[in-house]
Amino acid sequence: MKHRNSLILAGLAAAIAPLCAQAQREARTAWGDPDLTGAYSEFTTAPLERDAKYADKEFLAREEYEEFAKNRVEQRFGDDETEPGTQADVHYSMAQFQLSENEGVHSLNLRTSIVTQPKNGRIPPLTAEATARQAERAAVRRGKEFDGPEMRSLTERCIIWSSTQAPILPRGYNSNLQIFQSPGYVVIQGEMGDPRIIPTDGRKLPDKLLPQWNGTSVGRWDGDTLVVETAGFHPESAWRNASENMRVTERIKRVDEDTLEYAFTVTDPKTWAEPWGGVYPLTKLDGLLYEYACTEGNYGMANILSGARTAERGAAAKQ
Amino acid sequence: MTRILIAALALLTAAAAQAQVRTDLPRATNGKPDLSGVWQAINTAHWNLEPHVSEYPVVLELGAQFAVPPGPGVVVGGEIPYLPEARAERDKHFQNRLIDDPEGKCYIGGVPRSTYMPYPFQILQSERDVVIYYQFATAFRRIFVDGKEEAPLDSWMGWSNGHWDGNTFVVDVTGLNGLTWLDRAGNYASGSAHITERYTPLGPNHMQYEATIEDPTVFSRPWTIRMPLYRIVDENFRVLEFKCEPYAEEKIYGHLRKPGTEPPAGAPSR
Numbered sequence: 239m240k241h242r243n244s245l246i247l248a249g250l251a252a253a254i255a256p257l258c259a260q261a262q263r264e265a266r267t268a269w270g271d272p273d274l275t276g277a278y279s280e281f282t283t284a285p286l287e288r289d290a291k292y293a294d295k296e297f298l299a300r301e302e303y304e305e306f307a308k309n310r311v312e313q314r315f316g317d318d319e320t321e322p323g324t325q326a327d328v329h330y331s332m333a334q335f336q337l338s339e340n341e342g343v344h345s346l347n348l349r350t351s352i353v354t355q356p357k358n359g360r361i362p363p364l365t366a367e368a369t370a371r372q373a374e375r376a377a378v379r380r381g382k383e384f385d386g387p388e389m390r391s392l393t394e395r396c397i398i399w400s401s402t403q404a405p406i407l408p409r410g411y412n413s414n415l416q417i418f419q420s421p422g423y424v425v426i427q428g429e430m431g432d433p434r435i436i437p438t439d440g441r442k443l444p445d446k447l448l449p450q451w452n453g454t455s456v457g458r459w460d461g462d463t464l465v466v467e468t469a470g471f472h473p474e475s476a477w478r479n480a481s482e483n484m485r486v487t488e489r490i491k492r493v494d495e496d497t498l499e500y501a502f503t504v505t506d507p508k509t510w511a512e513p514w515g516g517v518y519p520l521t522k523l524d525g526l527l528y529e530y531a532c533t534e535g536n537y538g539m540a541n542i543l544s545g546a547r548t549a550e551r552g553a554a555a556k557q
Numbered sequence: 558m559t560r561i562l563i564a565a566l567a568l569l570t571a572a573a574a575q576a577q578v579r580t581d582l583p584r585a586t587n588g589k590p591d592l593s594g595v596w597q598a599i600n601t602a603h604w605n606l607e608p609h610v611s612e613y614p615v616v617l618e619l620g621a622q623f624a625v626p627p628g629p630g631v632v633v634g635g636e637i638p639y640l641p642e643a644r645a646e647r648d649k650h651f652q653n654r655l656i657d658d659p660e661g662k663c664y665i666g667g668v669p670r671s672t673y674m675p676y677p678f679q680i681l682q683s684e685r686d687v688v689i690y691y692q693f694a695t696a697f698r699r700i701f702v703d704g705k706e707e708a709p710l711d712s713w714m715g716w717s718n719g720h721w722d723g724n725t726f727v728v729d730v731t732g733l734n735g736l737t738w739l740d741r742a743g744n745y746a747s748g749s750a751h752i753t754e755r756y757t758p759l760g761p762n763h764m765q766y767e768a769t770i771e772d773p774t775v776f777s778r779p780w781t782i783r784m785p786l787y788r789i790v791d792e793n794f795r796v797l798e799f800k801c802e803p804y805a806e807e808k809i810y811g812h813l814r815k816p817g818t819e820p821p822a823g824a825p826s827r
Contacts, residue, residue, distance in 0.1 A: 388806065
């Protein structure tokens with residue numbers, strides 16, 4: 239009899255499971271905000287920009303997708319397969335350390351590119367002003383790339399990461415984030431970067447902002463969508479050659495239990511003649527994100543500089 | 558005399574009120590005290606947890622504005638109960654503090670040091686998680702509420718499980734890597750340390766912070782630090798970024814710089 243009871247209960251549990259899933263999907267926080275919390279992978283099969291051959295074709299047909307996704311993963315991670323003992327084999331192998339996202343989860347994304355605005359799925363060209371700015375920045379470093387730590391990239395210096403700063407875009411590895419919520423706040427923490435503490439308590443972005451490497455963000459709820467406005471970037475943040483006037487609008491909403499939709503628009507007339515933006519899914523991860531102590535373990539910086547010094551001494555000895 | 562009496566009376570009343578159920582504390586949606594907000598310690602614990610008189614700055618040229626200010630200390634009982642060889646190690650740290658203090662390298666401060674560094678930190682609280690964002694080195698930590706998550710590996714901020722004991726949020730911290738110090742005087746604990754933090758609101762704008770440190774490899778018995786934390790009530794206050802990496806680069810990598818080149822003056826350029 240006991241057995242029978244548990245069987246009935248099990249059957250009942252199975253029957254109500256889909257209802258529970260439905261309820262969970264619409265779950266809200268205890269204080270009534272849409273619940274976006276969790277850990278997510280930013281990896282998606284869509285490249286940032288669309289291959290020109292697709293022109294204005296935004297979506298793949300279902301039967302085209304498998305081939306597309308396979309090529310995409312190979313294109314990004316295929317060079318991990320190299321001949322041991324060759325120079326080509328001396329590289330950072332994502333698969334070796336289980337860092338590549340193709341080993342992780344990702345949602346079905348039939349899009350041909352992350353960029354959806356403009357219609358051709360490609361980032362608009364830099365303005366003449368931005369091109370000049372880019373050239374100026376490059377000139378400061380030319381021939382001095384290994385002189386000192388300040389000549390290295392902001393990422394090598396553990397200052398900012400494109401996978402964590404607004405707008406959030408997937409990188410080569412560790413492109414994961416977690417979202418926390420508390421009354422009046424949403425926290426977006428990229429695995430490798432700084433947590434963005436985003437107030438959703440109704441405050442507006444002040445007109446005058448102190449420059450911050452990650453900018454300053456405020457959020458609001460537009461129905462079930464979190465809308466985040468970010469401005470006040472450090473002039474050297476220069477995301478994709480942007481100026482400090484860049485403004486980013488992000489729209490994040492839950493699609494289903496395992497997926498958020500992340501959309502963004504970038505506006506910076508000094509850099510791009512028109513605003514541009516895109517959309518891609520964030521896929522729920524089973525598990526947690528762990529501390530990424532970048533500076534504390536930055537042996538790479540020391541090795542890059544000491545390698546350059548060794549090379550210089552070698553060159554001097556040859557003369 | 559009257560003033561002292563009134564002050565003593567006020568303290569007694571405060572202590573009595575603390576023992577009772579507080580009705581004047583901000584509460585979260587689940588009825589627990591709401592610790593959300595930006596907080597900071599206002600003391601000299603970041604210089605030295607133990608009682609200390611004023612001291613020369615670590616580099617004489619820094620002058621009086623960077624001299625070590627005096628403080629009564631925050632260790633309950635006054636002195637940290639080091640084992641003899643551990644005390645010698647602490648003294649060695651102090652001698653080498655200019656080079657060796659992890660703070661100077663912009664390293665994550667760890668627990669409990671991040672709490673009383675002279676920078677603000679923000680607590681964000683929900684039923685499931687309490688997360689804390691510390692300004693220095695943009696350190697971040699997640700505290701699992703009513704969970705028993707085991708530390709999977711050692712880290713700078715360790716692994717935190719929290720629960721409510723009445724009005725007190727008690728946080729159990731393990732999995733610390735032992736690479737940080739506890740202050741600028743070289744006090745330290747090892748990676749075996751087990752830290753129990755207690756956050757007790759005393760009113761809407763201040764709370765008592767306690768951390769008990771158990772580490773038989775370094776100390777002869779568990780010991781406790783205790784200090785109030787103050788809410789930052791400035792209008793529209795936000796914890797601004799303090800990306801300290803650029804300021805530590807010359808210290809860490811200067812010896813690897815190309816001979817004849819100069820570190821950047823002022824803002825970093827690229």
